[in-house]
Amino acid sequence: xxxxxxxxxxxxxxxxxxxxxxxxxxxxxxxxxxxxxxxxxxxxxxxxxxxxxxxxxxxxxxxxxxxxxxxxxxxxxxxxxxxxxxxxxxxxxxxxxxxxxxxxxxxxxxxxx
Amino acid sequence: xxxxxxxxxxxxxxxxxxxxxxxxxxxxxxxxxxxxxxxxxxxxxxxxxxxxxxxxxxxxxxxxxxxxxxxxxxxxxxxxxxxxxxxxxxxxxxxxxxxxxxxxxxxxxxxx
Numbered sequence: 187x188x189x190x191x192x193x194x195x196x197x198x199x200x201x202x203x204x205x206x207x208x209x210x211x212x213x214x215x216x217x218x219x220x221x222x223x224x225x226x227x228x229x230x231x232x233x234x235x236x237x238x239x240x241x242x243x244x245x246x247x248x249x250x251x252x253x254x255x256x257x258x259x260x261x262x263x264x265x266x267x268x269x270x271x272x273x274x275x276x277x278x279x280x281x282x283x284x285x286x287x288x289x290x291x292x293x294x295x296x297x298x299x
Numbered sequence: 300x301x302x303x304x305x306x307x308x309x310x311x312x313x314x315x316x317x318x319x320x321x322x323x324x325x326x327x328x329x330x331x332x333x334x335x336x337x338x339x340x341x342x343x344x345x346x347x348x349x350x351x352x353x354x355x356x357x358x359x360x361x362x363x364x365x366x367x368x369x370x371x372x373x374x375x376x377x378x379x380x381x382x383x384x385x386x387x388x389x390x391x392x393x394x395x396x397x398x399x400x401x402x403x404x405x406x407x408x409x410x411x
Contacts, residue, residue: 190342221401226308228389229343229401236397244398276342284393285331285350290342 188213190291192277198297199267207262207294209277215289217280218260219244220252222273223293229276235260236283267298301326303373303390305402313410318362318377320405322390325371331393332373334364335401338386346388349373360384385409 190211199205211218219234221244231244235254249271251263260279264271275294280286306321324330329351335343347358354366364375375388390402 217397219399226403228305228403231398231400234397242397245400278343283397284395284399287345287348288335288343288399290344292342293340 192291209260211279215279221276301392301394303402311408312380318380320375322373333391335389
């Protein structure tokens, strides 16, 4: 089944404790991106990647890191999480660029205490 | 920069009634426009997209949207609401080859 998977789905952590949210797609997609969803703000892009080893900042990259060492994986890293990073996070992928249909993962709900 | 504005964060309709969700865009070039739907506890999925081929775009589940350049609008409609349409709907535009910009979302409630 073609899909985007994220892990974990739910995470409660404390300020400053490094964490990684994994994202993997099995559709051989070139483009991958991370969004955060907050009430009343819609989805805001954190980082995106056009291909392996090619990543760039989105609209809200502060406090986040990403890497794209393999085509299928695009982990989101929070080196020192803070409470303002409490949010719902989505990974998405598409075959080419943003003209193509984005396929979204199920989401990761993160709470930073 | 390209952007979209969704009018109405919450919309309620009765089952069987017309659904109309509003989206206006701001773009200096012909835009790519999308509607995505998010069902409870799920990721987003594409309903339909406009890529300048036709102004009336038909999507899944009976939804359609009409691109109106004169009004800079791309409103989403469905003639008859079903209970299963209850979800959050997002309008989005392609800011560049690399970035999508989403609206703030409209929560649709369908009343029995």
